[in-house]
Amino acid sequence: MQTARFVSGSTRRHIIIMTGTQTLSLLAIFLVDFIDMLFLSMLGEVELAAAIGYSGTILFFTTSICIGLSIASGALVARALGANEPVRAKRFIINSYIASLVCTIPIALAIWLATPALLNMLGATGRAHELASLYLRIIIPSMPLLALAMASNGVLRGVGDARRSLYAMLMGSAVNAILDPILIFGLGLGIAGAALASIAARLTIMLVSLYYVCRVHRLLDRFQPSLFWPDLRPFFSIALPAILTNIATPVGNAYVIASMATFGDSAVAGSSIISRLAPVAFCAVFALSGSVGPIIGQNFGAKRIDRVRQTLWDSLQLVTLYVLIIWLLLAVSRHLIVALFGVSDDAAALILLFCLWLTPSFIFNGASFASNAAFNNLGVAHYATLLNFGKATIGTIPFVYFGSLWYGAAGVMIGQALGAILFGILGSVVVFAHIARLEHQTAAPPQATPPTP
Numbered sequence: 001m002q003t004a005r006f007v008s009g010s011t012r013r014h015i016i017i018m019t020g021t022q023t024l025s026l027l028a029i030f031l032v033d034f035i036d037m038l039f040l041s042m043l044g045e046v047e048l049a050a051a052i053g054y055s056g057t058i059l060f061f062t063t064s065i066c067i068g069l070s071i072a073s074g075a076l077v078a079r080a081l082g083a084n085e086p087v088r089a090k091r092f093i094i095n096s097y098i099a100s101l102v103c104t105i106p107i108a109l110a111i112w113l114a115t116p117a118l119l120n121m122l123g124a125t126g127r128a129h130e131l132a133s134l135y136l137r138i139i140i141p142s143m144p145l146l147a148l149a150m151a152s153n154g155v156l157r158g159v160g161d162a163r164r165s166l167y168a169m170l171m172g173s174a175v176n177a178i179l180d181p182i183l184i185f186g187l188g189l190g191i192a193g194a195a196l197a198s199i200a201a202r203l204t205i206m207l208v209s210l211y212y213v214c215r216v217h218r219l220l221d222r223f224q225p226s227l228f229w230p231d232l233r234p235f236f237s238i239a240l241p242a243i244l245t246n247i248a249t250p251v252g253n254a255y256v257i258a259s260m261a262t263f264g265d266s267a268v269a270g271s272s273i274i275s276r277l278a279p280v281a282f283c284a285v286f287a288l289s290g291s292v293g294p295i296i297g298q299n300f301g302a303k304r305i306d307r308v309r310q311t312l313w314d315s316l317q318l319v320t321l322y323v324l325i326i327w328l329l330l331a332v333s334r335h336l337i338v339a340l341f342g343v344s345d346d347a348a349a350l351i352l353l354f355c356l357w358l359t360p361s362f363i364f365n366g367a368s369f370a371s372n373a374a375f376n377n378l379g380v381a382h383y384a385t386l387l388n389f390g391k392a393t394i395g396t397i398p399f400v401y402f403g404s405l406w407y408g409a410a411g412v413m414i415g416q417a418l419g420a421i422l423f424g425i426l427g428s429v430v431v432f433a434h435i436a437r438l439e440h441q442t443a444a445p446p447q448a449t450p451p452t453p
Contacts, residue, residue: 005160006298007082011307012314018291019318021162023284025153028173030279030286032201035177036194037276039184041341048191049347050265051131053272054124057257058111058136060250065107066147068243069100071293072235074154075377078294081159082301090221093155093213095231098223099239100147108143115140122254123261128268131191138195145202152209155219158294164212172205241381245372245388252392252416259404259412263346267409270347274354274413277337281330281359284322285366288315289373297377305438308378312370312431319366323359330355346409353410361417364424371427380434387427395419 006014040048073096080089111118115136119129149172156165176197183193214220253275260271279286292315299307330337334355338348368391375384396419403415 006295007302007304007307011295011311012318014295015292015311015314015318018157018162018295019284019287021166022157022287022291025166025169026287026290027280027283028170030276030283032173032176032180034276034280036180036197037273038341039180040191040194041273041343043184043190045127046265046269046343046347047127048131049269049272049341049343050128051124051135051191053257053260053268053275054119054122054128055132055135056272056275057122057250057254058115058118059139060253061247062108062111062140062143063146064246064250065243066100066104066143066150068246069096069103069147069239070150070154071242071246071289071376072096072239073100073151074158074290074294075238075297076234077155077158078297078377079301082298089159090219091224091227092231092235093219094221094223095228096151096155096235097148098228099232099235100151101144104144104147108140111143112137112140121258123258128265135191135195138192139198142199142202145199145206149202149206149209152206152213154290155213156209156217157290158297159217159219160294160298161212161217162291164216165209168205168208168212171208172201175204176201238376238381241385242376245376245381245384248385248388248392251389252396252419255392255397256400256412256416259400260409262404263409263412266343267346267350269343270350270409271413273341273343273347273351277351278354278362281326282323282362282365285319285362285369288319288366289369289376292370293373293377296374300378303442305435305442308374309432309435309439312374312435315370316367316428319370320363323363323366326362327359330359350409350413353413358413358417361420364421367424367428368420371431374431374435378434378438383430383434387423387430390426391419391423395423 037049037052040052073093076092076096077089080086080092115133116129119132119136124132149168153165153168156162156168179197179200180194183189183197184191187193189196210220257268257271260267292311295311296308299305299311334352337355338351341347341351343351368387372384372388375381375387396416399415399419400412401415403411403413403418405411407414
């Protein structure tokens with residue numbers, strides 16, 4: 001029988017273990033994306049890097065939807081286990097899989113049909129538009145595979161099996177890393193080869209994760225239509241706000257990439273390289289939402305609000321230390337990174353700016369990720385939605401607009417970083433205020449004083 005692992009023991013230790021394994025999972029994925037970019041840059045076309053930047057913005061949107069669905073799967077499983085209801089957890093899992101497929105199949109079809117128009121909206125033109133369209137038309141149909149892969153991975157984290165969650169991601173990344181040079185260079189497929197390698201990786205992660213859920217944990221129950229509809233309400237009460245929360249980021253990024261496009265393909269290429277470099281460098285920060293969510297969910301289910309608060313404090317302390325270390329490493333190696341990709345002009349200037357001055361803003365990105373994980377698992381997912389959309393609009397558009405107006409392509413990135421700082425602080429204030437309210441609500445009422453005779 002599955003038990004709640006996170007309701008006892010050191011919260012910091014749980015965070016380190018969960019974040020460590022989740023970091024390795026994400027690093028495996030982000031590193032392959034980084035290598036994709038490196039391989040494609042070796043082909044000598046700046047338009048290839050720009051195409052990855054444009055298509056990456058749209059893929060970020062589809063991935064964010066899948067992440068939102070997986071957050072609901074993991075949160076419901078973690079809550080059920082925290083409340084010692086393993087049968088209910090099994091029911092949530094199969095129903096979340098069906099719901100994820102029902103959502104992603106029509107979305108994938110709509111995006112596939114609208115690909116050229118979406119790229120036009122982002123400012124892609126000429127050869128960059130052609131390459132980005134080719135890449136997206138190949139990879140978008142695999143969105144349902146990604147949804148199932150991420151839902152299964154969310155379930156594994158929800159039960160506390162971060163190790164097998166890591167194994168599945170590593171296997172998928174290994175497949176991608178092996179196929180990339182074969183398809184890109186060996187078969188001469190270029191950017192199409194990179195897309196096919198990514199599809200193979202998604203399929204691998206899905207199959208391995210499902211195997212662990214079904215055969216190792218024996219958590220996949222038989223689908224019962226009569227129980228599917230009642231479970232949709234709790235599922236989408238988390239999934240919809242989580243999806244809206246996650247797609248806010250690519251919406252903001254779409255404005256950023258469109259603003260960057262006005263400064264030419266070199267600026268877009270630099271931004272695209274940074275978008276691959278940052279997740280590799282700060283993978284532990286990106287891992288926070290997936291790692292602390294199950295810890296918070298189980299303790300919330302067990303009504304241990306004190307441990308929820310401690311989990312958040314420990315997360316913020318660890319992410320600050322991590323970002324400061326990475327900042328030092330990037331600052332020292334900034335010229336080596338520019339040389340590695342063989343870029344110049346705006347692309348080189350943007351990479352140097354990011355490595356030397358903008359990396360500390362990831363402390364506040366980490367605060368946002370931790371706050372969002374808490375909101376999604378504490379029954380107030382709409383808080384995360386509002387804050388993320390605020391960040392994508394109020395925290396992005398005016399900052400990026402005036403930044404680009406005053407400082408050009410560099411100002412776009414500076415404005416984006418300033419918005420992240422503002423909303424990282426705001427999210428932290430709101431989440432700790434909400435936890436204080438929960439502590440007050442769950443506190444035992446004082447005993448009535450017996451009447452004086």
